[in-house]
Amino acid sequence: MRSALAVVLTSCALALVGCEKKGSAPPSSGGASGGTAAAPASGGTPGVTGDTILLGEVGSLTGSEATFGISTRNAIDLAIREVNAAGGVKGKKIDIRVYDNQSKPEEAAQAANRLINQDNVLLILGEVASSNSMAMAEKAQPAKVPMISNASTNPKVTEIGDYIFRVCFIDPFQGFVMAKFAHDNLKVNKVAVLRDLGSAYSQGLADVFERKYTEMGGKIVARETYTKGSTDFRSQLTAIKRGSPDAIYIPGYYNDIGLIARQARELGITATLMGGDGWDSEKLFELGGSAVEGSYFSNHYSPDDPSPRVQKFIAAYKAAYGSVPDSLAALGYDAAMVAVDAIKRAPSFDRAAIRDAIAQTKNYHGVTGSITLDEKRNATKSAVVLQVGKGKTKYVDTIAP
Amino acid sequence: MSDFAQHLINGVAAGTIYALVALGYTMVYGVLKLINFAHGDVMMVGTFMGYAVAQKLGDEHQSTLWGALLIFLVAMVGCAVLGFLIERFAYRPLRDKPRLTALITAIGISFTLSYGFQLDIPPLPGAAPRAFPEIIIPKEWLIVGDRAVVIWNWQVISLSIAIGLMLMLQGLVYRTRFGRAMRAVSFDHRTAALMGIPVDRIIALTFMLGSALAAGAGILYAIKDTAIQPLMGLYVGLKAFVAAVIGGIGNVPGAVVGGLLLGLVEEFVVGYSSSSWRDAVAFGFLIVVLLVRPGGLFGSVTAEKV
Numbered sequence: 001m002r003s004a005l006a007v008v009l010t011s012c013a014l015a016l017v018g019c020e021k022k023g024s025a026p027p028s029s030g031g032a033s034g035g036t037a038a039a040p041a042s043g044g045t046p047g048v049t050g051d052t053i054l055l056g057e058v059g060s061l062t063g064s065e066a067t068f069g070i071s072t073r074n075a076i077d078l079a080i081r082e083v084n085a086a087g088g089v090k091g092k093k094i095d096i097r098v099y100d101n102q103s104k105p106e107e108a109a110q111a112a113n114r115l116i117n118q119d120n121v122l123l124i125l126g127e128v129a130s131s132n133s134m135a136m137a138e139k140a141q142p143a144k145v146p147m148i149s150n151a152s153t154n155p156k157v158t159e160i161g162d163y164i165f166r167v168c169f170i171d172p173f174q175g176f177v178m179a180k181f182a183h184d185n186l187k188v189n190k191v192a193v194l195r196d197l198g199s200a201y202s203q204g205l206a207d208v209f210e211r212k213y214t215e216m217g218g219k220i221v222a223r224e225t226y227t228k229g230s231t232d233f234r235s236q237l238t239a240i241k242r243g244s245p246d247a248i249y250i251p252g253y254y255n256d257i258g259l260i261a262r263q264a265r266e267l268g269i270t271a272t273l274m275g276g277d278g279w280d281s282e283k284l285f286e287l288g289g290s291a292v293e294g295s296y297f298s299n300h301y302s303p304d305d306p307s308p309r310v311q312k313f314i315a316a317y318k319a320a321y322g323s324v325p326d327s328l329a330a331l332g333y334d335a336a337m338v339a340v341d342a343i344k345r346a347p348s349f350d351r352a353a354i355r356d357a358i359a360q361t362k363n364y365h366g367v368t369g370s371i372t373l374d375e376k377r378n379a380t381k382s383a384v385v386l387q388v389g390k391g392k393t394k395y396v397d398t399i400a401p
Numbered sequence: 402m403s404d405f406a407q408h409l410i411n412g413v414a415a416g417t418i419y420a421l422v423a424l425g426y427t428m429v430y431g432v433l434k435l436i437n438f439a440h441g442d443v444m445m446v447g448t449f450m451g452y453a454v455a456q457k458l459g460d461e462h463q464s465t466l467w468g469a470l471l472i473f474l475v476a477m478v479g480c481a482v483l484g485f486l487i488e489r490f491a492y493r494p495l496r497d498k499p500r501l502t503a504l505i506t507a508i509g510i511s512f513t514l515s516y517g518f519q520l521d522i523p524p525l526p527g528a529a530p531r532a533f534p535e536i537i538i539p540k541e542w543l544i545v546g547d548r549a550v551v552i553w554n555w556q557v558i559s560l561s562i563a564i565g566l567m568l569m570l571q572g573l574v575y576r577t578r579f580g581r582a583m584r585a586v587s588f589d590h591r592t593a594a595l596m597g598i599p600v601d602r603i604i605a606l607t608f609m610l611g612s613a614l615a616a617g618a619g620i621l622y623a624i625k626d627t628a629i630q631p632l633m634g635l636y637v638g639l640k641a642f643v644a645a646v647i648g649g650i651g652n653v654p655g656a657v658v659g660g661l662l663l664g665l666v667e668e669f670v671v672g673y674s675s676s677s678w679r680d681a682v683a684f685g686f687l688i689v690v691l692l693v694r695p696g697g698l699f700g701s702v703t704a705e706k707v
Contacts, residue, residue, distance in 0.1 A: 063528070066528075197677055224671070224675075224676045225675075225676045225677045226676065227679075227680070229632070229635075229636045230636070231622075231626035231627075231628055231633070232411075232415050232625070232626055234411040234414075234415075234668075235408065235411055235412075235667065235668045235671035235672055235676070235679075236671055236676045238404060238407045238408055238411060238672060239404075239671060239672050239676070241404075241407075242404055255530045255628060255630075258532070258627070258628065259626060259627055259628050262627055266539070266551065266553065267407065267551060268548030268549075268551050283529065283530065286531070286532045287530060287532050287627065287628055289532070
């Protein structure tokens with residue numbers, strides 16, 4: 001169905017280009033001519049034809065971050081099915097073109113280019129990894145195509161330009177959340193920080209955590225680093241042990257966390273472990289075993305949240321895909337719904353009008369909380385703190401900005 | 402003081418793995434003057450073979466003595482066969498070609514293995530890391546003070562296995578006919594051939610031996626650090642290569658000393674300065690060693706006679 005539509009659309013565009021060439025239209029070059037040519041067919045707006053609105057999505061469907069991309073795609077598909085079942089938007093059905101970027105920024109840029117110039121989509125959804133989102137934003141911004149990232153938390157993503165948005169909070173906020181949690185909920189005074197030296201994400205969270213926690217009156221007793229690829233963290237942990245901290249903040253990714261937790265317990269460290277949304281993966285339980293149990297991390301949403309909106313989403317996702325949606329799925333769903341909401345509110349299908357409508361998003365009640373976009377096009381919303389248990393996580397607290 | 406002891410234990414544990422992998426580099430270099438960059442990836446393949454056997458055995462049998470022995474045996478024999486195949490089909494046809502050609506082929510094989518294993522086509526494992534099962538049930542072997550220093554049973558067992566393997570290798574190289582033939586090929590393979598030594602067979606056996614040691618190192622690594630994934634060989638392989646060069650490449654005791662030294666240096670840099678300095682200092686140390694002793698700690702520099 002989707003490919004059939006693609007063939008029709010492409011042939012339409014090609015036919016128009018052909019016509020224009022025969023006529024006296026001013027010559028335009030390359031892929032861009034397809035873009036401008038398709039526009040008149042839909043009454044002057046790119047991405048909108050007679051009865052459909054075409055959106056674009058770029059995701060990591062294969063490669064090292066494949067689970068991220070697949071969750072996101074599933075949730076966005078679910079959102080679009082729900083919108084279409086409820087009658088679509090302004091009498092039109094929504095369709096989406098998805099491209100895989102193999103978890104690589106250069107492929108993400110390529111895919112964004114294709115969506116903009118060849119498929120001529122109204123707006124773009126994606127990506128999870130900040131490096132990929134930034135590569136896409138570099139293409140979307142100059143073409144003035146609105147883009148909504150679902151889960152890229154690096155502050156630099158939306159700094160690329162005024163057409164780039166996100167529905168998740170940014171890195172500094174997570175550092176603040178865990179500092180507050182350590183100080184107010186855990187009531188610990190001595191914390192050690194172990195960060196991934198090569199990761200902008202980890203550095204961002206760790207810096208803010210250290211600053212905020214010290215401001216609150218806490219004490220950082222050890223600062224250690226590791227590099228991606230190493231699997232032996234015993235030397236850093238032995239050094240940390242010397243400071244006898246009550247808790248250790250490790251804003252890294254799940255594959256390292258599992259090992260760090262095991263080795264910390266092996267060395268006789270009993271401090272509570274804390275982290276960020278990079279911990280959120282089923283693999284954490286496999287790699288960390290009983291060593292990660294009792295640790296805490298900040299996240300975007302919790303499947304335990306009793307609110308009917310969340311439970312309805314989880315039920316629908318489970319029925320469609322047979323698994324509990326992770327936070328990336330929840331954010332993907334919200335990104336699609338924020339886009340749909342903006343299209344509904346915008347006075348026209350013009351991309352600039354859509355952009356303005358997205359920018360005005362205020363108190364949109366999504367699965368991941370109430371979303372308001374600030375003047376820097378970032379979502380201000382609360383985070384949840386989860387505790388790791390046996391093979392699953394437990395909701396502990398919600399922390400507001 | 403207890404920190405120092407704990408760092409020492411950590412450093413020896415890490416150094417043992419480097420040493421075992423470094424032995425494979427050194428032996429192949431000894432007979433062929435080839436840096437076998439695929440060596441770390443052979444280790445990775447061996448670890449996954451062990452993982453597959455452990456999965457077949459199931460939770461009940463994998464942590465028994467016979468289960469663990471079977472895991473080691475299958476991985477080591479499997480890798481010996483892999484090493485034989487690599488030598489026979491990738492390196493032997495290039496033996497008379499310039500050395501650079503074989504080196505590039507070695508890098509090619511390394512990438513083929515590490516990236517090939519990331520494909521999600523069974524029986525290939527795919528890119529996601531996996532937890533290696535606990536084939537030795539962890540128990541504290543020695544606790545000092547209020548858990549200030551902890552030594553685990555698997556650390557003692559791993560170290561014993563590693564020392565056992567090294568002693569066996571030492572005996573093989575210096576006490577057997579095969580070892581003598583190997584040293585002869587290493588010294589001058591043309592003359593060795595004239596003396597009736599089957600050079601091809603000796604080289605093939607050397608590869609098999611080095612690969613089997615790598616597989617053993619891989620299982621010990623997995624017992625120590627739990628997570629295994631297809632790119633693990635690149636990192637460990639690089640460190641082990643450095644260890645082999647520090648010790649004097651081509652020299653068997655040198656590889657062991659180099660490995661232990663690198664493990665300890667890395668450990669103490671993190672323990673007593675900053676962890677961000679770890680690799681910079683470790684590799685800086687390599688440069689200093691090579692400046693003072695260009696042939697490595699145990700290597701000898703032979704002056705070319707004019």
